[in-house]
Amino acid sequence: MHLHFEPTPAQLSAAALAKDEVLRYASPCDLDQKGGYADGFALFTDRRFLLLIGERIAVAFDWADCLALKCEVYVGCGALVADTGEGKRLLCRFSLRHADRFCEIAGLVNEALSPAHPPAVPSTAREQYCVKCGAPLVGGTCAACSGRRVSLERFLDLCKPYILPLTVISALMLAVSFCTLYNQQVVKVVLRDFLKDATGEFAGLIPYLLLMAGLAAVNIAAAALKKILCVRLGARMSMDLRQKVFDKLQTLSMSYIGRGKAGELMNRVTFDTVAVRDFMDHCFGNLMSNLVTMVGAVVLMFVLNAKLAILAVVFVPAVLLFSRVFNRKVFRLFRAQAHKNDKIKSRLQDVISGIRVVKSFGRESREAERFNEYSRELAETNSRNEAFWAIFFPLLTLAMGLGIHFVQYFGGVDVLNGVMPVEELVQFTAYASLIYAPLRWMAGLPRMILRMLNAMDRIYGVLDEEPEIADRPDAVRHEIAGDVVFDDVSFAYTSYEPVLQNVSFTVRRGEKIGLVGASGVGKSSLINLLMRLWDVNGGRILIDGIDVRDYDAADLHRQIGVVLQENFLFSGTVLDNIRYACPGADMEQVIRAAKTANAHDFICLLPDGYNTYIGEKGHKLSGGERQRIAIARAVLSDPRLLILDEATSSLDTESEELVQQAMERLTGGRTTFAIAHRLSTLRNADRIVVLADHRVAEIGTHEELMKKKGVYYGLITAQSKLHRLPKAQS
Amino acid sequence: MTPLENVNDLLNVEQSIGVRRLSPRNAVFTPSGGFAALDVEGEHYDRVVVCRAFPFTEPDRWLSVRPADDVKHEIGLIERPDEFDEATRALLDEQLALRYFTPKILRIRSAVDKHGFSTIDADTDRGRCKFSFRGGSDAVTRLSETRVIFTDLDGDRYEIPDVTKLTRREQKKIDVYL
Ligand SMILES: Nc1ncnc2c1ncn2[C@@H]1O[C@H](COP(=O)(O)OP(=O)(O)OP(=O)(O)O)[C@@H](O)[C@H]1O
Ligand SMILES: [Mg+2]
Numbered sequence: 001m002h003l004h005f006e007p008t009p010a011q012l013s014a015a016a017l018a019k020d021e022v023l024r025y026a027s028p029c030d031l032d033q034k035g036g037y038a039d040g041f042a043l044f045t046d047r048r049f050l051l052l053i054g055e056r057i058a059v060a061f062d063w064a065d066c067l068a069l070k071c072e073v074y075v076g077c078g079a080l081v082a083d084t085g086e087g088k089r090l091l092c093r094f095s096l097r098h099a100d101r102f103c104e105i106a107g108l109v110n111e112a113l114s115p116a117h118p119p120a121v122p123s124t125a126r127e128q129y130c131v132k133c134g135a136p137l138v139g140g141t142c143a144a145c146s147g148r149r150v151s152l153e154r155f156l157d158l159c160k161p162y163i164l165p166l167t168v169i170s171a172l173m174l175a176v177s178f179c180t181l182y183n184q185q186v187v188k189v190v191l192r193d194f195l196k197d198a199t200g201e202f203a204g205l206i207p208y209l210l211l212m213a214g215l216a217a218v219n220i221a222a223a224a225l226k227k228i229l230c231v232r233l234g235a236r237m238s239m240d241l242r243q244k245v246f247d248k249l250q251t252l253s254m255s256y257i258g259r260g261k262a263g264e265l266m267n268r269v270t271f272d273t274v275a276v277r278d279f280m281d282h283c284f285g286n287l288m289s290n291l292v293t294m295v296g297a298v299v300l301m302f303v304l305n306a307k308l309a310i311l312a313v314v315f316v317p318a319v320l321l322f323s324r325v326f327n328r329k330v331f332r333l334f335r336a337q338a339h340k341n342d343k344i345k346s347r348l349q350d351v352i353s354g355i356r357v358v359k360s361f362g363r364e365s366r367e368a369e370r371f372n373e374y375s376r377e378l379a380e381t382n383s384r385n386e387a388f389w390a391i392f393f394p395l396l397t398l399a400m401g402l403g404i405h406f407v408q409y410f411g412g413v414d415v416l417n418g419v420m421p422v423e424e425l426v427q428f429t430a431y432a433s434l435i436y437a438p439l440r441w442m443a444g445l446p447r448m449i450l451r452m453l454n455a456m457d458r459i460y461g462v463l464d465e466e467p468e469i470a471d472r473p474d475a476v477r478h479e480i481a482g483d484v485v486f487d488d489v490s491f492a493y494t495s496y497e498p499v500l501q502n503v504s505f506t507v508r509r510g511e512k513i514g515l516v517g518a519s520g521v522g523k524s525s526l527i528n529l530l531m532r533l534w535d536v537n538g539g540r541i542l543i544d545g546i547d548v549r550d551y552d553a554a555d556l557h558r559q560i561g562v563v564l565q566e567n568f569l570f571s572g573t574v575l576d577n578i579r580y581a582c583p584g585a586d587m588e589q590v591i592r593a594a595k596t597a598n599a600h601d602f603i604c605l606l607p608d609g610y611n612t613y614i615g616e617k618g619h620k621l622s623g624g625e626r627q628r629i630a631i632a633r634a635v636l637s638d639p640r641l642l643i644l645d646e647a648t649s650s651l652d653t654e655s656e657e658l659v660q661q662a663m664e665r666l667t668g669g670r671t672t673f674a675i676a677h678r679l680s681t682l683r684n685a686d687r688i689v690v691l692a693d694h695r696v697a698e699i700g701t702h703e704e705l706m707k708k709k710g711v712y713y714g715l716i717t718a719q720s721k722l723h724r725l726p727k728a729q730s
Numbered sequence: 731m732t733p734l735e736n737v738n739d740l741l742n743v744e745q746s747i748g749v750r751r752l753s754p755r756n757a758v759f760t761p762s763g764g765f766a767a768l769d770v771e772g773e774h775y776d777r778v779v780v781c782r783a784f785p786f787t788e789p790d791r792w793l794s795v796r797p798a799d800d801v802k803h804e805i806g807l808i809e810r811p812d813e814f815d816e817a818t819r820a821l822l823d824e825q826l827a828l829r830y831f832t833p834k835i836l837r838i839r840s841a842v843d844k845h846g847f848s849t850i851d852a853d854t855d856r857g858r859c860k861f862s863f864r865g866g867s868d869a870v871t872r873l874s875e876t877r878v879i880f881t882d883l884d885g886d887r888y889e890i891p892d893v894t895k896l897t898r899r900e901q902k903k904i905d906v907y908l
């Protein structure tokens with residue numbers, strides 16, 4: 001975060017700071033008190049707060065009157081509120097663009113105000129816009145300010161490795177153009193020397209006919225070869241790109257992937273790379289042959305007959321314009337259609353995958369009605385588009401033919417007057433018709449190029465992104481023994497909503513730790529940090545005395561077994577899923593792991609046993625069955641650190657007991673973190689860590705905490721009370 | 731609040747699902763240092779926050795009032811703020827304006843796609859602004875056929891109350907995102 005914006009000289013003079021007054025932080029502040037955009041600038045000096053609106057001091061506030069400064073974030077905006085001891089005072093308002101900044105400053109100011117405040121937690125939030133020019137940042141750098149190369153250049157870069165096939169394709173394109181143009185020359189000779197006066201010998205005609213046949217053959221062969229090469233090249237380029245994007249996505253941290261929606265990232269991997277392929281297929285492959293054919297035809301026409309040539313090309317701009325307008329309209333129409341199509345598809349998908357809900361609420365008829373409505377809309381759009389197409393496409397063809405009709409009329413007159421030989425007119429007409437088809441194609445060219453460049457832009461948006469969590473160059477690989485230390489750990493997903501504050505505790509190797517706390521208190525976040533899916537904002541986490549940030553991430557993850565709260569099974573067989581982290585495991589290991597998870601019996605009873613295909617997210621299994629497979633997956637690799645986030649929450653008490661006993665044997669000597677709301681799950685834990693209010697509230701054994709009669713005691717009594725309820729009623 | 735009280739709360743279903751209405755008959759809002767204080771049925775709150783329960787569909791009704799220092803607990807709901815006198819209504823509006831900031835786009839100056847980001851330069855009812863969002867993302871929410879909300883990179887929001895009220899040229903500029 002940038003906390004030191006440079007005030008302009010005008011702002012400095014307006015602020016009129018005292019001689020020995022030190023400016024600590026400064027930031028733009030874009031809203032006024034009423035919530036309008038304003039050209040505000042906030043200055044934090046060592047003695048006071050100043051808000052300038054334009055060049056006028058709007059708010060001045062001495063730190064002497066301030067007990068604490070708080071950055072409050074609301075919906076789409078935030079405010080800095082000072083606690084004066086007698087009440088609250090609103091100092092300034094800003095949009096979310098500056099919220100992270102003000103929150104960090106507020107922390108720093110508080111730290112300076114009084115030692116009683118906790119030390120400020122530096123924010124890991126990144127600027128989203130360039131602080132100099134306001135353009136959105138790509139991977140942390142500003143494209144405009146850093147002079148990053150533009151997409152077209154990058155596209156050329158991308159083409160470099162494929163220079164050989166590109167050259168071959170270009171040569172073939174030239175060959176096609178040449179054949180097309182030269183063919184007309186031959187036709188002309190045949191007409192003039194043999195057909196017109198019917199004087200020539202048939203024998204003399206044969207070489208010409210052979211030549212024409214040869215040209216046609218070369219033309220077809222070259223065009224076919226060109227097409228094949230283009231398709232292949234496009235496919236290869238897009239495959240390479242797709243691989244690159246996918247590799248990159250895997251290295252990017254959770255926070256990036258969490259920010260962009262999963263669907264959007266999927267689009268980048270699939271659609272955008274396909275757009276590049278399409279460009280190679282449809283556009284690049286025709287680009288040169290169309291261009292050369294057209295230019296060649298125009299030149300030849302001028303050589304033959306300048307007057308007619310002018311007549312022929314005079315309509316070109318009109319046709320170009322007409323085609324562009326036409327293309328744009330068609331594009332819009334068909335996009336509307338695609339949009340409606342998507343809508344139907346996603347509705348259908350929703351209803352089908354949620355069919356149990358639809359049925360159980362008896363909403364079938366309402367859903368059918370809604371679907372009909374969408375369907376009708378689509379049909380209407382469809383028929384409107386087809387009607388447009390049916391009317392305007394012939395018109396376009398007519399307009400394009402107009403030039404040729406003129407040529408034929410004036411040329412015909414010339415021929416009748418004997419000014420022009422008839423074979424020349426035939427040749428001329430042929431050339432004239434050659435320019436119009438490429439022309440129409442060229443009218444759509446800018447959009448095709450734009451589409452490709454946009455796709456490239458998006459692809460490079462991902463490729464340029466710097467991973468926020470990256471291995472250090474000197475990352476260590478280390479066999480974990482299992483001592484874990486949380487040392488004053490603070491963490492927040494966004495800097496204005498702390499999730500964990502100053503969490504400290506030590507875990508000895510082999511210890512089983514139970515994590516308890518209200519929903520949303522940050523238990524899952526704590527283990528996310530331990531696994532280094534996110535990085536801490538303050539403090540550190542040590543495993544065997546080494547900061548998790550110093551570990552080689554892949555090596556660390558290899559040694560941690562996790563059952564996540566939202567346990568996710570991949571489409572595949574039960575076997576694939578259990579072996580996910582450890583594909584080399586043999587069948588005995590798999591069965592052992594499944595037995596530990598108390599899953600072996602139910603798996604064996606499935607018709608296809610371990611080879612049962614479980615579809616997307618394991619829909620065929622019950623919640624508890626899914627959990628047990630996830631447990632088997634976690635324990636298979638014999639991890640040094642085991643993390644169980646609500647791993648047995650969907651199991652009945654008996655199965656849970658069985659799993660626990662099995663794990664007990666297996667986890668002997670392994671450090672285990674177990675999160676559970678059902679506190680009975682944790683009764684085997686060596687120590688319980690109770691989180692409350694983003695902090696560690698209590699730590700100790702079950703007995704110690706019960707004696708203490710604190711938060712944990714409250715939770716236990718609550719649960720036993722609740723569990724007694726049904727009995728009391730019956 | 732000790733945990734045990736918490737438990738009792740939990741078990742007191744009546745209290746946790748009951749809807750308490752705030753109206754001029756039981757509630758008095760008073761301004762205090764740019765914020766609002768509330769007295770209701772003998773309880774006093776120095777500062778309350780006012781949230782919209784249905785910010786898009788019922789922005790002017792069903793306001794949820796909560797203590798500023800314990801926002802997880804609701805004090806009560808105001809179904810019809812217009813029952814209150816003018817001064818109180820102004821105070822409530824002021825609190826809402828403080829909490830919610832969603833400029834309404836009046837005019838689109840330009841919309842540019844670059845480097846995978848779309849940037850819109852627009853005039854809003856709060857002044858001119860320029861914001862960006864990732865192309866092809868879920869940054870665009872359609873509340874209805876004509877009502878659109880953009881969420882930019884920082885999470886700031888911008889609303890087009892009625893797309894059809896924009897000129898044809900402006901509509902064309904943003905057509906791609908809708
Ligand atoms: N990816 C994320 N981005 C932003 N905020 C998040 C994210 N994940 C969780 N949070 C927020 O962080 C807080 C802590 O979440 P966490 O998942 O750690 O809670 P928990 O203690 O595991 O709760 P539960 O018992 O319900 O699983 C919550 O307020 C949650 O809304
Ligand atoms: Mg959780």
